[in-house]
Amino acid sequence: MIMQKGKVKIAAVGLGNRTCKYLRYVEEHGESAELVAVVDPDPSKADWAREAFSLSSEHCFRSFDELAASGLQLDACIIGTPDLYHHELAVAAMRSGWHVLLEKPMGQTEEQCRDIVEVSAETGRIVTVCYILRYHPYFMKLNELSSDPRMGKILSIKHIERVGKDRTAHTFVRGPWNMKEMNTTVFFTKCCHDVDFVLWLTGGQVESVKSEKGTRIFTSADAPAGAADRCVRCAVEQGCPYSAVDLYLRRKDWIKGFVAQPGESQEDMILRMLDESRYGRCVYCCPENDVIDRQSVVMEMADGVKAEVVMECVTDEKDRYTVIECENAVITGDESSIEVTYKDSSVPQEKYDFQWTRGMEFHAGADHQVVKEFIDSIASGELQTRTPSSEALASHLICFRAEK
Ligand SMILES: NC(=O)c1ccc[n+]([C@@H]2O[C@H](COP(=O)([O-])OP(=O)(O)OC[C@H]3O[C@@H](n4cnc5c(N)ncnc54)[C@H](O)[C@@H]3O)[C@@H](O)[C@H]2O)c1
Known part of the structure; x- marks a missing residue:
């Protein structure tokens, strides 16, 4: 060495x-x-x-x-x-x-x-x-459990990434990840490590891949009546789940990337961003946005395992939900906890708490x-x-x- x-x-x-x-x-x-x-x-x-x-x-x-x-x-x-x-x-x-x-x-x-x-x-x-999923305690536990001999062989996996509407509006509709030309697809950007995660669990050789895409919902045709091109000038902003005023100004969320000018207060910086930047735009008025909001990719492995990765963008939850069907047990996890339910009902259910990792800095x-x-x-x-x-x-x- x-x-x-x-x-x-x-x-x-x-x-x-x-x-x-x-x-x-x-x-x-x-x-x-x-x-x-x-x-x-x-x-x-x-x-x-x-x-x-x-x-x-x-x-x-x-x-x-x-x-x-x-x-x-x-x-x-x-x-x-x-x-x-x-x-x-x-x-x-x-x-x-x-x-x-x-x-x-x-x-x-x-x-x-x-x-x-x-x-x-x-x-x-x-x-x-x-x-980073391979370095994360919750995902490492899912990997450990799914390879535990007590579970038997993996039969199928369903893994859903719920991106969340705030991240979707900020990053994939208003932000720089809203154009395929610049970033390939949302699924690729957001879920390549989810695909890696299921490959890590199965260790399988993928034989076939099927993909099904959803439609786009953030087009000008979908804008509610009375919507303006910027949320600060919009009459219906208060009732809109994607309001930039609500996200950045009221909730102070997703503002880490905003840079204040010398002497500018945080409030003034956000108001300037709402007024001038790409992030102040109505989600239905981002003409360059051409990315989709849902995709499902199904992989069939050579050993018969079927694994599906689903990306859902417009969700209230922002987490990953996984169901691993094994010969002897079903493992389910929602990032807050993992449950193992044995098919033999005489074997007690196991529960692992991962609530402590939620909201923890640096991906736990x-x-x-x-x-x-x-x-x-x-x-x-x-x-x-x-x-x-x-x-x-x-x-x-x-x-x-x-x-x-
Ligand atoms: N591993 C993960 O979990 C994870 C999570 C989110 C994002 N990402 C990936 O991380 C990357 C960065 O995302 P981010 O959210 O930090 O973006 P960001 O916009 O916050 O930062 C990108 C930085 O790169 C700079 N930049 C642009 N072009 C450059 C160039 N040619 N040379 C040098 N610097 C340049 C920009 O000025 C900016 O400061 C993306 O590829 C994204 O897909 C990974």
């Missing part, structure tokens, strides 16, 4: 919501890792990073090319940009000699995903794909576990990862097949 001396030197590319979660770990574990450089085209993000990590201006770059040309000595790169750039940046980082912690999805086409796997093998750089620790293992693996020279690109490829390919 090669032992690498010193801290793992990291660059962060794309300083958004996700990367900042991983950087919190780096910040708290200065003994094992050091943030050396950042890349983001948004100057306000660079200002934030300069202050938060005491970086010099010379180590805050506007593009990856500038970072690559800087000659900085790095071990690894965290890539948390919009999906569109994942492939290009991951390949460039590996070719620069750096290991990569890569947000999902890896790429937007089959060729791009295969390319990442090939470049990883060719360069000997690891790519840890942020499939999973966000930090993925970056911890990534850093430790580089530091030790083992270069092992729970979620390598080679394994993440299968779920990506199924999503592409579902699209076809």
Whole structure:
């Protein structure tokens, strides 16, 4: 085993919501890792990073090319940009000699995903794909139970992702994930790690994939009478479940990505966003939005197991609900608890409480576990990862097949 001396030197590319979660770990574990450089085209993000990590201006770059040309000595790169750039940046980082912690999805086409796997093998750089369900205590318990010999073989799985109407309105209707051209499909973006989760449970070889899509409900034809193009000017906003005024101003939800201007109060920042930004628009007045709100993908495995992943966007709940039908028991989970009901009624039911993980920061620790293992693996020279690109490829390919 090669032992690498010193801290793992990291660059962060794309300083958004996700990367900042991983950087919190780096910040708290200065003994094992050091943030050396950042890349983001948004100057306000660079200002934030300069202050938060005491970086010099010379180590805050506007593009990856500038970072690559800087000659900085790095071990690894965290890539948390919009999906569109994942492939290009991951390949460039590996070719620069750096290991990569890569947000999902890896790429937007089959060729791009295969390319990442090939470049990883060719360069000997690891790519840890942020499939955080595999690092999450609740999903790990479902995996452990479903492989428990007491359950017998898995017969079928139904796994439903209830995206929730707030996330749907913010991210997939008003936000930058509302165009297929930029991000492929909502199912791919949102559920590639759900597909990975069921593949992880079954370990199965998928033989056939069937996909059924729902319709779009956020079109101008669906707008209620009296709706205006922006919620701040809308006469029927108060009764609308998708009101931006209610979401951002009254409930102060989903505002983490809004950046205040110098001297601006939070209230004024939200009012400005409602008045000027994409997030203040009526959900029925986002003409570029072309993504759907429901999809079901059914996979038939070579060993006869049938697994279905359903994405429902417009729901009050925001969780994942799973039913695993086994030979001897049925396992059900809704992220708050897991129940095991044995078919032999003389065997007592088992219940596992996971309420403690709900609303817990950083996906109940999973966000930090993925970056911890990534850093430790580089530091030790083992270069092992729970979620390598080679394994993440299968779920990506199924999503592409579902699209076809
Ligand atoms: N693993 C998960 O559970 C999970 C959850 C949510 C999102 N994601 C994925 O994480 C990624 C980032 O999502 P987010 O919510 O953090 O987005 P975000 O919009 O908050 O952040 C993206 C950042 O990238 C920057 N950026 C844009 N183009 C860039 C470029 N070419 N080079 C460098 N920086 C660039 C933007 O300025 C922004 O600061 C997405 O791919 C998304 O699909 C993963």
